[in-house]
Amino acid sequence: MLGIDNIVFISILVDKLPAAEQKRARLIGLFLAMFMRVGLLFVLSWIIGLTAPLFTVLAQEISGRDLILIGGGLFLIWKSTAEIHQSLEGAEGQTAAAVKASFFSVIAQIIVVDMVFSLDSIITAVGMVDQLAVMITAVVVSVALMMLFAAAIGRFVNEHPTIKMLALAFLVVVGVVLIAEGFDQHVPKGYIYFAMAFSVGVEMLNIRMRKRSKKPAHLKSAYADEMAPK
Secondary structure: OOHHHHHHHHHHHHOOOOHHHHHHHHHHHHHHHHHHHHHHHOOHHHHHHOOOEEEEEOOEEEEHHHHHHHHHHHHHHHHHHHHHHHHHHOOOOOOOHHHOOOHHHHHHHHHHHHHHHHHHHHHHHHHHOOOHHHHHHHHHHHHHHHHHHHHHHHHHHHHOHHHHHHHHHHHHHHHHHHHHHHOOOOOOHHHHHHHHHHHHHHHHHHHHHHHHHOOOOOOOOOOOOOOOOO
């Protein structure tokens, strides 16, 4: 469940790359997610130490974990908002230098997001199980499932502009939730996932209705065919 956000964000990031590089970037991103999670499992004492308070701000204790969550939340909000703006009002086509993304810049962004989501999922796993082998097996299996469905989810998100906007909007929500968690304001994830599921269900009905009307939505793509009719 905690990997769904990761898949959606990676799919949106790799969509900024040419089609020939997208699959490789997606696989590298998911492999990084797996190795980061397994690596964190081998330094459990360090993870536990991240929850120890480092300093206090306005009577609020801030730990290393809190700093990572707050920073990751701000990054998600910034990146998702920038992507929404680009998709709706940005330039279109390969000559739009402002929307181009290099392969390594996308990988760097995936690493940042993987770090945030890995920390959250590993702390959850540590709280659920005591056996390291069980946690590592669960991590490997979960990332394998992510790899299995990532391409299909990515295609679906990018082929349906309204779903992409919905996904970006929820990534903003996830960013806000991460910041709230960083300040020890717990938001039950069940509420977030229920809202996501309900919104996606409604959008599925909208997509079905739009197919009947034959008036598909359109967003501006950074790598749109410049020769295509406007």
